[in-house]
Amino acid sequence: MTVPLLHVKNLHKSFVLHLIDGRTIDPIQNVSLTVDSNQHFLLWGRSGIGKTSILKCIYRSYLASSGEIWFNSDQFGSVDMVQADDSMVLKLRHREIGYCSQFLKVLPRVAALDVITEPLVRQGMLQAQAHDIGREWLTQLGIAQRLWHASPVTFSGGEQQRINLGRAFIASPRLLLLDEPTASLDASSKQIIVDMIQRAQQRGTAVLTVSHDLDTLAKLADGQLAL
Template identity: 45%
Template sequence: MGILKVTDLTKRFQLSLNQDMNVNPFQNLSFEVGKGKFMGIAGPSGIGKSSILKCIYRTYLPTSGEIRYESELYGSIDLAQANERQISHLRKNEISYVSQFLKVIPRVSALDIVAEKLLPSGMQLDDARIQAARMLERLRIPTKLIEAYPATFSGGEQQRVNLARAFIMRPRLLILDEPTASLDVKTKQSVLELLREMKAQGTTMIGVFHDWDVMEQISDNILDLQAFVRAHVSS
């Protein structure tokens, strides 16, 4: 059974450059992702891959269409129509999103940035910090850095903290936008190992990868967005 079902999803951006201009990265897009499955999204830059993920996470409001998610909190819910309170609760408890960039409060340690994600579930801070340290270790963050501020980290180290924040929740739905782009080969393998563990535990995933080989290793199926656009235009 699908835990995520997208039906006739359309996103339109309106640009104003001397005159109004509409940009439509995708129109009437439909797909379904089963529980514990990983669907990759492929296509050239600018075709709308990240926009699809942002619509699902509700960073963007879609222009039209339905994003039906089978949640534990609310049952079957359309993420395109859910209110901000519902979206906030889902993000805290069920849905994680990983982008290429870490956005955190300055002067907070990597350890506490990751541990904070466990507190809404009622976990005590000391226990959350222990689990956070283990997750950071698995993602190859040196022990000497876990109490340091990520603002001082390299791009690759910051991305590992970003991944740790998303992974530690063991979310029901995990959205990944170029999560391994700045990582070395060994850390990519650590990420793949963690993704496989989460899949085995039932986490549903949808993502875009810069590295096609990595995406093929983890995806159960891949949506070719360019092929979809071509078929839509010719129909």
């Protein structure tokens, strides 16, 4: 039996709100799921049920309260993202695990071309080479050439979201966590996203998507879990 790429076991997450009389809320209770290599896994359910929290626990933006999150790393073997130390998590984020939030958050002084190629340059690629790849991606994403040297902050919501996703896909991580990738997009933009997910799978990226947009994404999914 092969080890799955990602195995989440009995995940619990509770928040202690010290500022509001120390009360506790428990958005995630006993969640388990498995994602294999190249798989597109869809996590769906209504708003506020804790879908995004699961992604953030896997990415370690949230600290899981209990349970295990085993990631099968290329470099380091099986790593429990709940217990791993910070520098291990940073190394995995650097090379193997990508995360794409619902909204693009960038500095208003950085050009779109630099935004989208940042993960490549961070991995050590020369800027000229990264820019060549970046131009291809921007073309595929349907971003007009006149915008490439402007900051994405000035772009429309749809364009921003395409840059946001492009930036996540460009580095070809082994596991990509997508938070509501199709929200606020029109039909043609949605199709671009669908294509990107499919191409990523072909390149060997497993995708874990959180969404309530079943119409677009369900048909792509190799596995799913409803919350």
